[in-house]
Amino acid sequence: MSSRSASPSSAPPSSGRITLREVARALGVSVATVSNAYNRPDQLSAALRERVLDTARTLGYGGPDPLARSLRRGRTGVIGVVYDAPLEYAFADPAAALFLGSLAQSLQAASLNLLLLASPGDPQTDPLAPVQGASVDGLIVYSAAQDSELLRAVLARSLPTVLVDQPVPVDQSVLGDQNGQPAQDHRAQTSGVQIDDAGGARLAAQHLIDLGHTHIGVLCLELGPRQGGGPVTPERERQVAYHPTAERLRGYREALAAGPSGTRLFLTEAERNTPSDGERCTLALLQSEPEITALLCMSDVLAQGALRAAHSLGLSVPQRLSVIGYDDLPGSADLKLTTVWQPTSEKGQQVGEAMLALLGGQIPPDVRLPTRLVVRGSTAARPKTGVQVNRLPSPP
Amino acid sequence: MSSRSASPSSAPPSSGRITLREVARALGVSVATVSNAYNRPDQLSAALRERVLDTARTLGYGGPDPLARSLRRGRTGVIGVVYDAPLEYAFADPAAALFLGSLAQSLQAASLNLLLLASPGDPQTDPLAPVQGASVDGLIVYSAAQDSELLRAVLARSLPTVLVDQPVPVDQSVLGDQNGQPAQDHRAQTSGVQIDDAGGARLAAQHLIDLGHTHIGVLCLELGPRQGGGPVTPERERQVAYHPTAERLRGYREALAAGPSGTRLFLTEAERNTPSDGERCTLALLQSEPEITALLCMSDVLAQGALRAAHSLGLSVPQRLSVIGYDDLPGSADLKLTTVWQPTSEKGQQVGEAMLALLGGQIPPDVRLPTRLVVRGSTAARPKTGVQVNRLPSPP
DNA sequence: CCGGGAATCTGAATCGTTTCAGATAACTGG
DNA sequence: CCAGTTATCTGAAACGATTCAGATTCCCGG
Numbered sequence: 001m002s003s004r005s006a007s008p009s010s011a012p013p014s015s016g017r018i019t020l021r022e023v024a025r026a027l028g029v030s031v032a033t034v035s036n037a038y039n040r041p042d043q044l045s046a047a048l049r050e051r052v053l054d055t056a057r058t059l060g061y062g063g064p065d066p067l068a069r070s071l072r073r074g075r076t077g078v079i080g081v082v083y084d085a086p087l088e089y090a091f092a093d094p095a096a097a098l099f100l101g102s103l104a105q106s107l108q109a110a111s112l113n114l115l116l117l118a119s120p121g122d123p124q125t126d127p128l129a130p131v132q133g134a135s136v137d138g139l140i141v142y143s144a145a146q147d148s149e150l151l152r153a154v155l156a157r158s159l160p161t162v163l164v165d166q167p168v169p170v171d172q173s174v175l176g177d178q179n180g181q182p183a184q185d186h187r188a189q190t191s192g193v194q195i196d197d198a199g200g201a202r203l204a205a206q207h208l209i210d211l212g213h214t215h216i217g218v219l220c221l222e223l224g225p226r227q228g229g230g231p232v233t234p235e236r237e238r239q240v241a242y243h244p245t246a247e248r249l250r251g252y253r254e255a256l257a258a259g260p261s262g263t264r265l266f267l268t269e270a271e272r273n274t275p276s277d278g279e280r281c282t283l284a285l286l287q288s289e290p291e292i293t294a295l296l297c298m299s300d301v302l303a304q305g306a307l308r309a310a311h312s313l314g315l316s317v318p319q320r321l322s323v324i325g326y327d328d329l330p331g332s333a334d335l336k337l338t339t340v341w342q343p344t345s346e347k348g349q350q351v352g353e354a355m356l357a358l359l360g361g362q363i364p365p366d367v368r369l370p371t372r373l374v375v376r377g378s379t380a381a382r383p384k385t386g387v388q389v390n391r392l393p394s395p396p
Numbered sequence: 397m398s399s400r401s402a403s404p405s406s407a408p409p410s411s412g413r414i415t416l417r418e419v420a421r422a423l424g425v426s427v428a429t430v431s432n433a434y435n436r437p438d439q440l441s442a443a444l445r446e447r448v449l450d451t452a453r454t455l456g457y458g459g460p461d462p463l464a465r466s467l468r469r470g471r472t473g474v475i476g477v478v479y480d481a482p483l484e485y486a487f488a489d490p491a492a493a494l495f496l497g498s499l500a501q502s503l504q505a506a507s508l509n510l511l512l513l514a515s516p517g518d519p520q521t522d523p524l525a526p527v528q529g530a531s532v533d534g535l536i537v538y539s540a541a542q543d544s545e546l547l548r549a550v551l552a553r554s555l556p557t558v559l560v561d562q563p564v565p566v567d568q569s570v571l572g573d574q575n576g577q578p579a580q581d582h583r584a585q586t587s588g589v590q591i592d593d594a595g596g597a598r599l600a601a602q603h604l605i606d607l608g609h610t611h612i613g614v615l616c617l618e619l620g621p622r623q624g625g626g627p628v629t630p631e632r633e634r635q636v637a638y639h640p641t642a643e644r645l646r647g648y649r650e651a652l653a654a655g656p657s658g659t660r661l662f663l664t665e666a667e668r669n670t671p672s673d674g675e676r677c678t679l680a681l682l683q684s685e686p687e688i689t690a691l692l693c694m695s696d697v698l699a700q701g702a703l704r705a706a707h708s709l710g711l712s713v714p715q716r717l718s719v720i721g722y723d724d725l726p727g728s729a730d731l732k733l734t735t736v737w738q739p740t741s742e743k744g745q746q747v748g749e750a751m752l753a754l755l756g757g758q759i760p761p762d763v764r765l766p767t768r769l770v771v772r773g774s775t776a777a778r779p780k781t782g783v784q785v786n787r788l789p790s791p792p
Numbered sequence: 793c794c795g796g797g798a799a800t801c802t803g804a805a806t807c808g809t810t811t812c813a814g815a816t817a818a819c820t821g822g
Numbered sequence: 823c824c825a826g827t828t829a830t831c832t833g834a835a836a837c838g839a840t841t842c843a844g845a846t847t848c849c850c851g852g
Contacts, residue, residue, distance in 0.1 A: 031832090091494065121501070427838090
């Protein structure tokens with residue numbers, strides 16, 4: 001009724017996706033006006049705006065292309081989460097899931113979405129490509145080996161970056177371009193959030209020592225990327241690349257050093273952080289070191305496997321074998337697992353807030369969150385008897 | 397030594413982020429050449445390419461901007477996953493995590509990354525914004541209420557889309573623009589992957605009926621978005637918006653209809669899919685319907701809560717109370733939970749492959765995967781005695 | 793010495809927006 | 823009726839790349 005004009009120019013806009021320009025042309029207005037109809041309603045009359053939106057709908061135009069908009073505006077509304085293992089591992093780990101959940105929540109408040117950036121398992125493709133090619137406003141590194149190419153690639157992007165459970169490297173060491181170029185001070189854009197990994201580990205080991213255990217098995221998380229697991233040689237221990245693993249190990253050793261001199265640690269490395277790997281490691285470890293009466297596990301997930309192994313070996317927990325985990329997952333209380341609690345959700349929130357601060361141009365201070373020992377039913381005093389765990393039934 | 401020229405034009409490129417153009421200018425070559433140095437090494441001499449890359453490094457240029465590249469190329473390398481609840485829920489649900497993991501894996505093979513698109517819990521912000529504003533090559537809908545705005549927004553983007561556990565709506569009903577505009581045939585870009593939800597549910601209910609149970613409680617997943625939980629009225633049941641919930645309910649009812657006429661179902665709806673909600677619901681349900689001897693749970697997570705509740709009430713499972721779950725999570729075997737297995741990982745893989753096919757211009761057929769009943773130790777015949785579960789101790 | 797083909801490199805259009813700096817028109821009060 | 827606002831709308835320059843269609847140069851056999 002009201003609109004008199006409709007199709008002044010009859011230039012065939014052809015097929016394909018409709019653009020702002022075509023809407024503008026169809027109405028005989030400028031593209032700026034159409035853009036304004038979407039982004040700044042106050043810049044045009046309500047009537048015209050209505051007509052624009054109507055025409056857009058009729059033409060099947062779904063609004064400004066997000067990509068072009070991002071390019072022009074300089075912001076994408078996306079934060080990348082870097083994970084240096086195949087992504088399915090991330091989801092398989094409840095602690096990671098919990099962390100990501102709370103991270104996502106705190107970022108969502110600022111309308112930011114998470115882009116999952118994982119190293120492909122496939123050795124064909126370049127593991128750095130995702131990080132280098134991602135359109136993001138910021139990066140969060142959830143786990144990367146110290147001094148790794150991946151970490152370097154992240155910092156090279158000079159984006160706001162938050163490092164989780166990992167120290168922020170000093171400039172020179174990590175960005176050592178042989179040609180002395182300063183390569184931007186990435187430190188100004190980078191912040192760190194960590195937990196007291198070593199402290200928690202120390203408490204755990206101390207607990208076992210206090211209970212009188214002298215032969216303690218340690219189920220380690222991966223020491224470095226893609227290696228394979230198994231007994232840990234001193235040499236391998238020296239090369240530990242993952243910071244949390246290194247710290248927890250350090251904590252264990254510190255407690256040991258402070259305890260009675262006869263106590264010994266038997267290290268084994270899980271190939272992956274899964275219950276079945278924990279189970280496998282436990283079986284192997286107990287087989288080769290039958291005097292072990294307690295297990296320090298670097299995650300509740302591994303501990304769960306240890307419990308399973310103990311069960312299948314007929315070793316009662318905690319009477320014959322004490323088991324202690326790390327993380328304190330939601331399900332661990334049900335298992336009566338003694339473990340080291342860490343504020344996983346709060347960590348996610350802190351990381352989110354640090355990112356928000358960085359995006360806002362501030363430089364938030366590094367955060368360090370506490371850990372705590374939660375004693376439940378999976379630990380007890382070292383069995384009094386002559387400790388003959390020997391002659392294990394071979395696993396079925 | 398070799399390079400003779402270095403800085404012909406001395407126009408100050410000023411500060412900020414370095415661009416392709418500035419690298420080109422510094423070298424005195426065209427931008428096309430610099431671009432080719434990165435994207436088509438065969439288009440320039442190795443020597444020049446080396447010089448280009450060197451200069452780029454010196455200047456601190458980190459390679460072509462992903463955003464601009466995506467705009468020009470028309471591909472982003474990102475697939476959006478739409479989840480119509482706050483994201484922290486997604487991560488809290490092991491089944492979702494499992495699914496996402498395998499999905500991510502299958503997409504990673506094609507160098508595609510996952511962008512998590514969740515409805516913000518905050519009612520302030522537009523829940524459609526993430527979907528409308530995401531720069532993606534395709535969308536995967538993990539859970540959305542039927543006929544919802546969200547689903548409409550997804551389809552309106554006319555991108556390759558895969559609907560998970562949800563029927564693909566027919567054109568007209570969902571895209572009914574009042575002005576008869578056809579609005580693109582989105583069906584050609586949309587594919588579906590589902591499981592036999594109803595079938596699995598039927599088996600579960602049948603199992604309980606076969607065991608002689610006549611008063612069966614049902615712990616439902618959310619029937620619709622943001623509601624609140626509690627006993628399910630017939631009216632509410634009619635409005636169930638989530639497809640899996642509807643289907644499972646249908647399966648339960650079908651088995652019931654085929655069984656002895658005295659059997660009754662007592663429905664209650666969990667507010668969220670968490671163990672503690674399952675526990676809460678179970679307590680409430682048993683309180684109000686003490687004759688219940690068996691529980692059908694729509695997820696293993698809820699079942700886990702049910703087990704916890706039973707434990708705290710002193711009801712032994714399965715002697716006094718049978719519990720049956722849905723999903724068959726990795727941890728459920730440990731709990732001896734009888735449950736309905738679904739191929740969660742395969743589902744993720746199928747969804748990934750369907751997306752790949754769509755991106756490749758094909759139209760993959762809809763997929764429907766089977767479910768199976770896994771009988772473990774949490775179900776048994778209905779207790780013979782006069783079933784006096786009455787006089788429950790009030791929860792502490 | 794010449795025509796033709798390969799090897800290199802460049803100009804300019806394009807991707808689809810946003811936004812700044814006006815231009816035009818309409819209204820205000822004096 | 824005019825200067826000064828205010829309300830609307832537009833032109834054109836970014837944003838940072840990719841890519842197609844040449845333009846040059848070089849090399850080679852004839």
